[in-house]
Amino acid sequence: MIENLGIPFQYDYMLKAMWVSALIGGVCGLLSCFVTLKGWSLMGDALSHAVVPGVAIAYLLGAPFALGAFISGLLAALGMGFVKARTSLREDAVIGVVFTTFFAFGVLLISLFPAGISLRTIVFGNILGISNPDVIQVAIISAVTLLVLALKWKDLVLFCFDPQQARTLGLNPMVLHFTLLTLLAATAVASMQTVGACLVVATLVTPGATAYLLTDRFNRMLAIAGGIGVGTSFLGAYASYFLDGSTGGCIVVLQTLLFLTALTFGPKHGLLASRAKRRLALEGKFA
């Protein structure tokens, strides 16, 4: 039994799947802190679906998938901005219309030209079968994202917390807005490889949401969310070998389990802690 646990480490494709998943999971975990605090969860979901036509076209043309995904994601973001500025529609309606349009276009392209890439790979991810050029693209995306976050995370935190203060300090909130949006699009593309377009939003929200319940300091939140991202992605890829199930499914289920644990047992915002606090307050009042 014990020796069986080592089996995934004997296969190159499993090793690759595990470390690439861990890398992407970590990057998404870090970014998820900004996404949850900025209220961009829906935006993350939208971008992860909006990149699909770009990926399809890139595979048809033989171009790097990241490039196609990136252009398509950016177009979607611009499209949302345009419709929102020109109409009085609520933001969620605008996001809903634009991203489903992009996703539908992508699905249509793939079904018309099935040679390029299978719909299954895009929607559910296929980290076990990831090609080396794709690994390189994912590694580059992750490295650039990590670098930008390492250099500018404090400015991005200020932008999320108080964009007006950022402006009074002479920073340009529009630049920070697009930096964060670009990072979001880039990581959505990378995460699509491991968990697929459908579940990308989970990796970009759940670790941050979990960490938020566990701490009220941003730097700790980053550490926790990053750790959750790395750990769950590594273990998810590992477990998928034994379960013979979807890697994306494993990763996201693990993240959800951690979220539920934090929701229940969190020291400050957890359900049990709140109940204890309420009881204490009542006793204090009527004792």
Added chain:
Amino acid sequence: MNTCAPALPAIDVSVEAVTVTYNNGNVAIHDATFRLESGTICALVGVNGSGKSTLFKAIMGFLTPAKGRVRVGGEPIRVAQKRNWVAYVPQTEEVDWSFPVSVWDVVLMGRYGYMNFLRIPRAADKRIADESLRRVEMWEFRDRQIGELSGGQKKRVFLARALAQQGRVILLDEPFTGVDVKTEAAIVGLLRELRDSGHIILVSTHDLGSVPEFCDQAVIINRTVLAFGPLAEVFTEANLSMAFGGALRQFRFAESTVQKHDGRAVTVLSDDERPLVFGKDGHLEFSQRAGREAIVHARAETEDDQ
């Protein structure tokens, strides 16, 4: 009063024929002109929708005027921002209080403009942030998450951030909403110290009653600047009625059920709630005599008996 702060070189804020339009073409404010010089506390007063917050945003550079310009120390607002001249204390409602930052983190944000590319605080930044927190008496709370503070404490943290920024022009948006009386007095004291050391303090408020208590000047606006100047000159009933129109609650003693006024009638103005007035015997007074002649009559008789 703390007079040890050395007087700083003079600075001014000049709003020159500023017109701001919304995307839909509506004019929010037009041809607004006034100029503030070093060492003043000025109130920006107007009803909701008078363009008060729009003008405020234009001065802070959050939106660009369609016509006219704002100059701080003779420079465009963008340059003033780069030099950390303009500090801003937001309305309590605008802040995300559940954000995972501590009091100390928030105050350090005031120093970002002085820090390097990576925003790593140097000893001087920490010292100034420390002093700012002590000045508003919030140093003991530096490790608290900002949501765990009372209304007055929240206000003081953001005031400390503005102090840490060492801005020469400090804009405060509704500084007294949700603030207890003691904190209000402390804030006013601090604003006076800042004024005396040559700062320009601009306070946007709908709290008319508080304005004469601590402001030197006032800008009264309704879509444009209706009046600007020393408080005693511009804070007149006529100007305020013009600015607030029907939005102002009035209590004219001459028309009320108050018994013995001497003919030199006093008017109480309030833009928000109706004032509750009690007569000298603890009677509840009504703003209109009409329809309440019986009460006036009865009270007049009891007074005659005494």
